[in-house]
Structures are given as C-alpha cells and as structure tokens.
Amino acid sequence: MASVSSQQQFRYTQPPSKVLHLRNLPWECTEEELIELGKPFGKVVNTKCNVGSNRNQAFIEFTDLNQAIAMISYYASSSEPAQVRGKTVYLQYSNRQEIVHNKTAADVAGNVLLVTIEGEDARLVSIDVLHLVFSAFGFVHKITTFEKTAGFQALVQFSDAETATSAKDALDGRSIPRYLLSEQVGPCTLKITYSGHTDLTVKFQSHRSRDYTNPYLPVAQSAIEGGGQVMVGLDGKRLEAESNVLLASIENMQYAVTLDVLHTVFSTFGPIQKIAMFDKNGALQALIQYPDTQTAVVAKEALEGHCIYDGGFCKLHLSYSRHTDLSIKVNNDRSRDYTIPITPVVNLQPSILGQPVSMTGAPAQQYNGSQYTPVSDPAMIPQPQAGWGTAPPAVAQSMPMQMYNNTYMPPGNMPPQMPPGNMPPQMPPGNMPPGMQFPNHSMLQPTSTLPA
DNA sequence: AGCACA
Numbered sequence: 001m002a003s004v005s006s007q008q009q010f011r012y013t014q015p016p017s018k019v020l021h022l023r024n025l026p027w028e029c030t031e032e033e034l035i036e037l038g039k040p041f042g043k044v045v046n047t048k049c050n051v052g053s054n055r056n057q058a059f060i061e062f063t064d065l066n067q068a069i070a071m072i073s074y075y076a077s078s079s080e081p082a083q084v085r086g087k088t089v090y091l092q093y094s095n096r097q098e099i100v101h102n103k104t105a106a107d108v109a110g111n112v113l114l115v116t117i118e119g120e121d122a123r124l125v126s127i128d129v130l131h132l133v134f135s136a137f138g139f140v141h142k143i144t145t146f147e148k149t150a151g152f153q154a155l156v157q158f159s160d161a162e163t164a165t166s167a168k169d170a171l172d173g174r175s176i177p178r179y180l181l182s183e184q185v186g187p188c189t190l191k192i193t194y195s196g197h198t199d200l201t202v203k204f205q206s207h208r209s210r211d212y213t214n215p216y217l218p219v220a221q222s223a224i225e226g227g228g229q230v231m232v233g234l235d236g237k238r239l240e241a242e243s244n245v246l247l248a249s250i251e252n253m254q255y256a257v258t259l260d261v262l263h264t265v266f267s268t269f270g271p272i273q274k275i276a277m278f279d280k281n282g283a284l285q286a287l288i289q290y291p292d293t294q295t296a297v298v299a300k301e302a303l304e305g306h307c308i309y310d311g312g313f314c315k316l317h318l319s320y321s322r323h324t325d326l327s328i329k330v331n332n333d334r335s336r337d338y339t340i341p342i343t344p345v346v347n348l349q350p351s352i353l354g355q356p357v358s359m360t361g362a363p364a365q366q367y368n369g370s371q372y373t374p375v376s377d378p379a380m381i382p383q384p385q386a387g388w389g390t391a392p393p394a395v396a397q398s399m400p401m402q403m404y405n406n407t408y409m410p411p412g413n414m415p416p417q418m419p420p421g422n423m424p425p426q427m428p429p430g431n432m433p434p435g436m437q438f439p440n441h442s443m444l445q446p447t448s449t450l451p452a
Numbered sequence: 453a454g455c456a457c458a
Binding site: 019021023024048050051052053054055056057059090092094095096099100101102103 | 455
C-alpha cells in the first residue's frame with residue numbers, strides 16, 4: 001500500500017517545486033553543466049551534483065517556481081530531450097522545495113575544534129593560553145595554530161567528540177579571560193566550529209603547534225626563548241624546564257625595584273630562599289629562589305607579564321633558571337640569602353605560605369589559603385568557584401594602588417553558568433589576579449622618579 | 453532511470 005502510493009507519487013502527481021530532480025546524468029556532471037542546462041528558463045541559484053549511489057543524479061534550484069515550471073513544460077512537449085554531453089537527462093519536480101546541502105565539517109561533531117580567535121590582538125594569544133583555556137574540558141592532545149583570511153585560528157584536538165562538544169558549547173562566542181592575557185592585549189573572542197580533522201599532525205613543539213601526547217617530540221628552534229633554557233617538560237605541557245629558581249627581567253623600570261620590592265612581590269607565593277639581582281644588557285634581572293619548583297611555577301604563572309606598579313611600570317618577564325641553588329656570597333642591596341637566620345628581613349615577610357596577609361584589610365575570602373598551597377600537581381589545587389564566571393571583588397578596583405591593573409576579571413566575559421567542575425585545572429585562583437591578592441604594601445609605593 | 457554521503 002505504501003509502495004503503491006509512493007509509486008504514484010513519482011509519475012504525475014509530483015507537485016511543482018522550484019527544485020528539479022535530474023537523473024541519468026553523465027558521470028562527473030558539473031555544476032556548470034547544470035546551470036547551463038537551466039539557464040534558458042531562469043536563474044539557477046543552487047545545484048547539487050553527483051547524487052545517489054550511482055552519482056548520476058542531481059538537483060537544480062531556480063529562484064522562482066515559474067522558471068522550474070517553464071523548464072518542465074518545455075521538455076514535456078519538446079521533441080529534443082534535455083541533454084548533457086549528448087546524454088538524455090530526465091527531469092521532474094523534486095519532492096523538496098529547496099536544496100539542502102550536506103552538513104559541512106563544521107556541523108559534524110568531531111574531536112577536533114576549529115577555533116577562530118577574534119580581536120585586534122588575536123595573534124598575540126599564545127598557544128599556552130589556548131591550552132589552558134581548552135584543558136578545562138579535558139585532556140588536550142594537540143594544538144596547531146595558523147593564520148588565514150579568517151584570521152588567527154587554531155585546531156584543538158581532544159580525545160573524543162563529546163569532550164570537544166562540551167568545550168565548544170561552553171566557549172563558543174566567549175572571550176578569553178583578561179587575566180590570561182597580558183596588559184596590552186585587547187579582548188579576544190573565540191568562535192568555534194568542528195573541524196573535519198580527527199588527528200592533527202604536529203612535527204615539532206613550537207610556538208605554532210604542540211603535541212601534548214608526545215613530550216619527546218623535537219622542539220623547533222622557533223619555540224625556544226630565553227637563551228636556550230627551554231626544554232620540553234616530562235608532562236609534555238611545558239616547553240621550559242621548570243625550576244625552583246625564577247629568572248625575572250624587569251621592563252620599563254620607571255621606579256626603583258629593590259631587593260625588598262622583589263621579596264614582597266614574590267613571597268606572596270611562598271617563602272623565598274634567595275634573591276640575586278644583576279644587570280644584564282642594561283636591564284635589571286633577578287634570580288629568585290623558592291624552596292620548591294611548584295611554588296616557582298605558581299609564581300611564574302601568576303606574575304608573568306604583569307607590572308609591579310600600576311600604569312605599566314616595571315613589567316615582569318619570568319622564565320625558569322637553570323640554577324637550583326643560588327650562591328649568595330654576601331648579603332647586600334643586590335643579593336640576599338633569607339635562609340640565614342641572622343638576616344632580619346625574613347621576619348618582614350608580608351605573607352607566608354598559605355596565609356596571605358592583607359595589609360589594607362582588603363577581604364581575601366575569595367582567595368583563601370588553600371589556593372596558595374603548593375601542591376605536587378597544579379591540577380590538584382582546590383578551586384571551588386572562582387574562575388571565569390566569578391565576578392571580581394569590588395576591592396580590586398577600589399584599592400588605592402593596584403599593583404596589577406589588568407588582573408581582575410571583567411564580569412560577563414565568561415558564562416556564569418560554567419560548571420565549577422569544568423574549571424581549567426591549571427587555572428587556580430591562586431595563580432591569578434594578583435592585583436586582588438596582594439596587600440597594598442607601602443614598600444611597593446614608588447617614592448622616586450614619579451612621573452605624576 | 454525514479455529524490456539527497458559517496
């Protein structure tokens with residue numbers, strides 16, 4: 001019964017449609033040939049070739065129903081059948097009203113996402129920041145970045161389509177949190193579709209591409225910075241060999257940066273054992289030694305690219321030193337060993353590990369002690385609520401002097417509904433917004449060479 | 453030669 005009605009549907013009862021169904025087409029019939037065929041009757045606005053298991057069917061769609069009727073009518077009474085390359089083609093109204101094209105790769109859920117980073121400074125977004133952002137949803141296998149006409153883009157490979165989908169759903173159309181970007185970088189919005197790829201090819205760890213599944217992949221020279229101290233970590237997540245000693249260089253040093261200033265800034269993340277300051281190429285550099293690598297990692301992640309003083313002054317650039325234990329020969333204004341008990345400075349630490357002290361009474365409840373606790377695995381840092389969806393405490397902007405002026409999170413940048421469990425594991429609150437964490441310490445108020 | 457992956 002069903003077959004009877006469908007057969008009848010074929011013969012003559014097909015209602016007019018501006019879409020025509022063509023069959024018996026020659027092999028590899030092109031869109032151009034279909035347009036040529038329909039042109040005498042109207043404007044062909046859409047085609048679909050190589051349809052059916054034999055790939056010898058096609059559809060053409062006219063702008064107007066009357067054009068389709070004209071074509072059917074003409075060939076219904078013509079002595080010459082419609083032909084393509086001399087082969088007779090049979091025409092009838094399609095049983096659909098418009099051509100629907102196949103889903104593109106962008107519509108088919110896959111494990112690889114195509115991410116377009118939009119914004120003036122999109123290309124300044126590092127692959128590490130992207131890794132951090134997408135790692136919130138699962139293990140990121142590989143990332144490649146490239147520039148095309150669409151702008152700065154990245155392919156981000158997850159284990160499976162489900163993970164990729166959760167990342168896509170949460171991040172598409174959102175902006176990268178301010179605190180992950182350095183000060184001069186403007187807003188960067190993510191536009192995400194699926195990619196047709198399933199496995200990216202990464203030949204080298206570089207500034208353009210990473211394979212986090214293969215830490216032993218050779219490191220391209222282009223990825224190396226900081227004088228050859230950079231290596232691939234065993235976890236495959238870092239290009240630099242982590243160290244308990246940080247090398248800090250200070251850019252735009254309008255204000256004096258003293259040993260005490262550095263001690264105050266860096267001791268927020270844990271006890272400091274030693275500091276050595278020196279000049280290199282006319283710029284001030286310092287080596288800061290923590291008791292353990294984990295603390296140094298947290299400090300580096302939090303402070304990198306940030307300024308000690310508001311207004312872009314004394315910007316910190318941090319890398320891991322090859323040193324593990326500094327040799328401080330003498331305690332003076334350029335070097336100090338805080339592990340020597342007689343040194344009185346050790347008692348002046350404004351904060352100790354796990355207990356940040358607010359000198360202004362600024363509430364620190366959002367950044368409680370546990371978030372400062374160094375742990376063996378940064379992903380294990382407890383992180384209840386804070387993150388992309390967390391509004392900045394009002395105090396961050398009302399503080400008389402902000403050490404860091406880009407560290408708060410603009411509200412509304414990220415989805416407030418983002419589940420806490422999906423927070424980037426490497427993005428503990430203790431790693432960020434130091435502008436909110438740091439006490440407004442008088443030691444950090446510049447007293448000389450003030451421009452205004 | 454008969455309606456949508458090829």
